[in-house]
Amino acid sequence: MMGQVYLTLMKKLTIIFLLFANTLFAIDIHEFETEQQRLDYQQLTEELRCLVCQNQNIADSDAGLAKDLRREVAKLISQGQDQQQITSYMVDRYGDFVRYSPPIRIDTIVLWVMPLLVLFIATFIVIRTIKKNAKITEESNEL
């Protein structure tokens, strides 16, 4: 009986471990001179896309290329480059796709404007419907 309970517990623990294994293994050590550099590194690796595992950023990924790109980011930061310089370094090589936040340009404007537009239209419809319903309730109350 106890053995069985122990076994299920171990199974659950293994599953939990496997769920987090990906992030656990993606830790590598880079040393920076200043706190600002460390922050730059953190922000950059979080907003650069891992190109071989497209729905992860390079901070979270354990893929070989992600590791290389992290090392490259760390190296460039240590050389004194700022976030913008490093981002354009990556975009020059891998295109805009490497960024999680695409630049605002004519061909990407739909991406940025669409959600706002949908939000406005939805709000408009909701407000109108509520007003209409209120009016109907009022009228039926008067009866």
Add this chain to the structure above:
Amino acid sequence: MNKTIIKALIPLAIFLLLVVLLYNGLGKNTRLLPSALIGKSIPKFSLPSLMTDKNISNKTLNGHMYLLNVWASWCPNCRIEHPMITEFARQNIIPVYGLNYKDTDAEAKRWLQQFGNPYNDILVDIDGLVGIDFGVYGAPETFLIDAKGIIRHKIVGELNPQNLKNEILPMIDKYK
């Protein structure tokens, strides 16, 4: 009366629009990313050769059009495309160079001994840094580079009869 019909049709219109939009996305290969380097010069590099003692730089290769094939002994798809690369090199249309990507010399040489060496020369990029400069995100990848050192085309994944006929050969004619 007319107004109600139009109103009733709005959801249908939105639905059809979505269908068209989503249908377009179906079956698209999201792994195929446009290269940021098409039309640009190859990056500066100086790499050891796997076959000689000499270093090869970006300038060494200028002067003629060539294919640069990114490969590694650990890459299963490189093995799949290898007969295709060999056949293309045998036809002597343009020279084929290899970029041995994140490999070890010993294993690369063993691989070539086993499957044959179709390359005019092979650049060794052990840490993958030149690969990053080329925007490589996995092997195999193949670049078509013209005599001035400008990247004209890039194949992500294996070279096969289709992309050779439809992409590489027309591009060679166009930029030769």
